[in-house]
Amino acid sequence: MGMLEIRNVAQRYGAKDVLTSLSLSLAPGRIGCLLGDSGCGKTTLLRCIAGFEPIVGGDISIDGVVHSTERSATPPESRPVGMVFQDFALLPHLTVAQNVAFGLHDKPADERDAAVAEMLTLVDMHALSARMPHELSGGQQQRVALARSLARQPKLLLMDEPFSSLDSRLRSQLGQDIRSVLRGLGMTALFVTHDQQEAFSLADDVGVLQDGVLAQWDSAYNVYHRPASRSVAQFVGGGSWLPGTVVDPTCVRTQLGVLCGSVSERAVAGDSVDVLLRPDDVIHEDDAPMKAVIVDKQFRGASFVYEVEPAPGIRLSAIVPSHHDHAVGERIGIRIDTQHMVVFAR
Amino acid sequence: MTLRAGTRAWQIPAVLIAALMLLPIAVAVGSVFTPAGEVWSHIAEFVLPRVVANTVWLTVSVALTTLLLGAAAAWLTATCEFPGRRWLGWALLLPLAMPGYVIAFALTGIFEYGAPLSSYLRESLAVELPRFSAGVASTICLSLTLYPYVYLLARQAFLTQGIRSLEVAQSLGMTRRRGFFRVALPMARPWLAAGVALVCMETLADFGTVKVFNFDTFTTAIYSAWFGLFSLTAALQMSVMLLVLVLVALTLEYRFRGKARYTSAGSAANAPRMQLSGGARIAASGFCLLLFALAFAAPVSQLVFWAWNSLAGEWGARYLEYFRASLLLSLASAGLVTLMAVMLGYSERRAPGVITRWSARVATLGYALPGTVLAVGFFVVVAGAGHALTAMAGWLAPGRGVTITLTGTLLVMLLAYSARFMAVAYGPLGSAFERITPRVDDAARGLGVTGAQLLRRVHLPMLRGGIATAALLVFVDVMKELPITLITRPFGWDTLAVRIFQMTTEGEWQRAAIPALAIVAAGLAPVIWLHRRSHGANGHA
Numbered sequence: 001m002g003m004l005e006i007r008n009v010a011q012r013y014g015a016k017d018v019l020t021s022l023s024l025s026l027a028p029g030r031i032g033c034l035l036g037d038s039g040c041g042k043t044t045l046l047r048c049i050a051g052f053e054p055i056v057g058g059d060i061s062i063d064g065v066v067h068s069t070e071r072s073a074t075p076p077e078s079r080p081v082g083m084v085f086q087d088f089a090l091l092p093h094l095t096v097a098q099n100v101a102f103g104l105h106d107k108p109a110d111e112r113d114a115a116v117a118e119m120l121t122l123v124d125m126h127a128l129s130a131r132m133p134h135e136l137s138g139g140q141q142q143r144v145a146l147a148r149s150l151a152r153q154p155k156l157l158l159m160d161e162p163f164s165s166l167d168s169r170l171r172s173q174l175g176q177d178i179r180s181v182l183r184g185l186g187m188t189a190l191f192v193t194h195d196q197q198e199a200f201s202l203a204d205d206v207g208v209l210q211d212g213v214l215a216q217w218d219s220a221y222n223v224y225h226r227p228a229s230r231s232v233a234q235f236v237g238g239g240s241w242l243p244g245t246v247v248d249p250t251c252v253r254t255q256l257g258v259l260c261g262s263v264s265e266r267a268v269a270g271d272s273v274d275v276l277l278r279p280d281d282v283i284h285e286d287d288a289p290m291k292a293v294i295v296d297k298q299f300r301g302a303s304f305v306y307e308v309e310p311a312p313g314i315r316l317s318a319i320v321p322s323h324h325d326h327a328v329g330e331r332i333g334i335r336i337d338t339q340h341m342v343v344f345a346r
Numbered sequence: 347m348t349l350r351a352g353t354r355a356w357q358i359p360a361v362l363i364a365a366l367m368l369l370p371i372a373v374a375v376g377s378v379f380t381p382a383g384e385v386w387s388h389i390a391e392f393v394l395p396r397v398v399a400n401t402v403w404l405t406v407s408v409a410l411t412t413l414l415l416g417a418a419a420a421w422l423t424a425t426c427e428f429p430g431r432r433w434l435g436w437a438l439l440l441p442l443a444m445p446g447y448v449i450a451f452a453l454t455g456i457f458e459y460g461a462p463l464s465s466y467l468r469e470s471l472a473v474e475l476p477r478f479s480a481g482v483a484s485t486i487c488l489s490l491t492l493y494p495y496v497y498l499l500a501r502q503a504f505l506t507q508g509i510r511s512l513e514v515a516q517s518l519g520m521t522r523r524r525g526f527f528r529v530a531l532p533m534a535r536p537w538l539a540a541g542v543a544l545v546c547m548e549t550l551a552d553f554g555t556v557k558v559f560n561f562d563t564f565t566t567a568i569y570s571a572w573f574g575l576f577s578l579t580a581a582l583q584m585s586v587m588l589l590v591l592v593l594v595a596l597t598l599e600y601r602f603r604g605k606a607r608y609t610s611a612g613s614a615a616n617a618p619r620m621q622l623s624g625g626a627r628i629a630a631s632g633f634c635l636l637l638f639a640l641a642f643a644a645p646v647s648q649l650v651f652w653a654w655n656s657l658a659g660e661w662g663a664r665y666l667e668y669f670r671a672s673l674l675l676s677l678a679s680a681g682l683v684t685l686m687a688v689m690l691g692y693s694e695r696r697a698p699g700v701i702t703r704w705s706a707r708v709a710t711l712g713y714a715l716p717g718t719v720l721a722v723g724f725f726v727v728v729a730g731a732g733h734a735l736t737a738m739a740g741w742l743a744p745g746r747g748v749t750i751t752l753t754g755t756l757l758v759m760l761l762a763y764s765a766r767f768m769a770v771a772y773g774p775l776g777s778a779f780e781r782i783t784p785r786v787d788d789a790a791r792g793l794g795v796t797g798a799q800l801l802r803r804v805h806l807p808m809l810r811g812g813i814a815t816a817a818l819l820v821f822v823d824v825m826k827e828l829p830i831t832l833i834t835r836p837f838g839w840d841t842l843a844v845r846i847f848q849m850t851t852e853g854e855w856q857r858a859a860i861p862a863l864a865i866v867a868a869g870l871a872p873v874i875w876l877h878r879r880s881h882g883a884n885g886h887a
Contacts, residue, residue, distance in 0.1 A: 077519045081517070085513075105520065105528075
């Protein structure tokens with residue numbers, strides 16, 4: 001039984017389907033992430049779980065209690081859920097400590113003060129407890145918002161694009177800090193983002209949401225290496241598609257020769273398929289027999305991303321360590337590493 | 347910051363404009379040291395106690411009523427869904443176009459003892475409409491015309507953060523009702539305080555509304571001291587007391603706003619409105635409809651009815667005179683005030699620093715100064731200037747007996763208008779100037795555009811919208827303005843507002859309808875502008 005169980009949930013704005021028969025389960029203590037472009041419905045799902053929006057089909061239960069069905073919904077304040085809003089939504093007229101204490105209005109004062117102190121220590125904001133929100137940096141506001149939500153000891157924490165308003169240098173550090181806080185508390189959490197790096201580095205389970213449909217709900221590793229559909233594969237990581245014919249269940253014949261590896265989809269000899277070659281599948285080796293012409297290059301610091309043409313009409317991206325500095329137009333040796341081969345029928 | 351000499355010269359216009367605005371205040375405060383003799387003891391004994399009590403009572407009751415009406419209507423139209431919500435959202439702004447002295451006689455016409463409505467209710471249903479005292483009637487009429495200030499600002503606050511603040515409260519375990527009082531209202535406090543402060547300024551400055559009901563306040567007492575008791579000194583000294591009340595109101599607003607700032611807890615762009623249940627939907631629609639009917643639809647209908655009935659007998663060549671006077675004065679002052687506001691803004695931009703910043707603040711104080719006070723103050727200033735010029739002429743050309751009188755000209759009037767409406771013009775211009783950042787200048791210089799070209803090709807086009815808005819707002823405000831026009835108009839300058847005043851003081855309400863409709867029609871222009879602006883702002887949120 002998951003801490004969060006979503007079964008066949010549907011949501012509609014007027015005639016527009018926002019969520020279609022969506023199901024997922026998040027086990028206690030796990031951090032889940034919904035990944036998708038803006039407008040895909042991920043924030044709507046979060047708001048349905050929090051109880052801000054009714055649903056028109058299915059049900060949502062938290063810790064074994066049904067909170068939303070198409071007929072009834074528990075009001076948000078009665079759900080064991082904490083929410084961190086995208087812009088943190090700190091109350092501008094209250095200090096840091098008052099913000100954290102805000103949700104503990106039904107607790108006696110001494111208990112409340114103790115909880116506030118504990119939470120602020122947890123997120124390392126104790127020293128700034130008397131500040132006003134506008135005196136804090138974005139990262140500090142984020143920590144206060146987290147402390148405020150956690151102070152009520154929710155069973156499930158929801159975070160809406162928690163890092164989108166922070167600059168990129170802060171993001172990964174703060175992400176790891178938040179992850180360790182949640183892990184320390186054994187908190188179940190679900191957040192939404194459009195940034196796959198964020199999703200992969202923070203989440204145990206990742207869902208890819210496309211046009212209101214949950215295309216895949218799986219471990220981060222599987223979403224990348226065993227995408228459930230072409231569009232998921234394209235959305236997560238991308239790469240180039242190479243047409244080919246299945247030779248046997250582990251090998252595909254393509255214009256670049258026979259590629260063998262663990263094939264992601266059950267394939268029958270003779271089938272026409274497309275093979276996805278990720279940029280990290282294309283490896284540069286000076287003495288490799290296969291040669292490709294560099295048509296474009298991007299410097300990324302530690303690596304180059306080369307656009308190469310191994311045969312006319314075929315373009316691949318290759319991530320190459322940056323000490324291999326080649327000029328556009330040069331022919332370089334490449335090898336295709338197909339340990340995990342993502343294959344879809346055409 | 348040190349400024350170059352050429353830059354420092356830009357401080358001069360700002361300082362001059364600010365000094366001009368300070369003159370009437372200085373004159374009024376200076377009058378405290380002049381004994382006003384018997385007149386003053388009469389006023390102190392028979393007039394002041396009533397006037398002070400009436401003014402304070404009226405200001406407090408209008409402030410509370412507008413707060414209640416404005417905040418409630420704003421909350422409903424900004425965060426809830428009910429029939430008519432969309433059009434009522436902007437329709438509730440329309441009463442801004444209605445001067446208090448117009449709604450006062452229009453509503454009186456509808457509800458007075460002999461009016462068709464009251465007669466019908468009394469004779470057919472045996473329902474007697476309550477008779478209101480002058481104070482309550484003034485409160486009702488001022489509240490109905492002034493609540494839009496609170497409504498406009500509160501709506502802005504609730505639209506951007508109303509639902510969101512409820513959601514934050516709910517996510518922290520509070521019910522919606524509790525969230526409204528603990529989060530939504532406290533967060534809107536700066537906006538509410540600013541709206542109520544504007545209402546207090548307008549109430550303290552009001553002359554026409556209270557005059558219709560013969561409710562004596564400071565403004566009417568200043569008027570009668572001057573024109574009834576012929577004591578300018580007494581009028582000035584009462585002006586000082588009124589200024590003290592204004593100061594108290596401003597201080598209270600500052601204290602009430604407290605440490606809170608105009609920062610929001612984020613915007614809920616896609617948060618759905620609250621769906622009200624059956625009874626609540628009807629109550630919400632009913633409340634907003636009733637407010638709109640009382641504050642706009644009913645009085646305008648009454649005016650149209652009267653105007654239609656009186657058209658044949660009333661309309662004549664003299665109306666062209668009223669229109670001409672109103673139009674000329676409004677145009678002249680719109681041009682003058684906008685020009686001064688542009689100079690003020692340009693000084694602040696070219697010579698940024700403490701001096702220009704404070705000059706701008708002082709120059710825009712006029713919105714808080716009642717027109718009556720400005721009229722008296724500038725009258726004394728200009729009269730003094732006339733005496734000085736006469737003395738100078740006598741010294742230069744002795745024995746010719748030259749006397750120079752400036753008080754019978756438009757000078758006092760235009761100066762008083764400028765002081766009163768500088769803030770109105772400076773608002774939109776200030777935000778237009780803010781858009782011309784130093785980087786814009788740098789970019790233009792980088793493209794070889796400097797000096798007069800910079801002004802013509804970059805600054806003026808960027809300011810054009812602000813200038814037009816400023817001129818429009820001043821134009822309409824001058825058209826509606828009553829006390830300054832009434833007190834300082836030279837002979838032969840009867841405007842539409844003055845005509846309304848003359849007819850209503852004689853109880854000839856029907857004959858005031860045509861000029862009143864003209865003023866309401868003109869007043870709709872800035873309301874539409876306001877609505878479009880706030881609408882645009884929502885689009886970006």
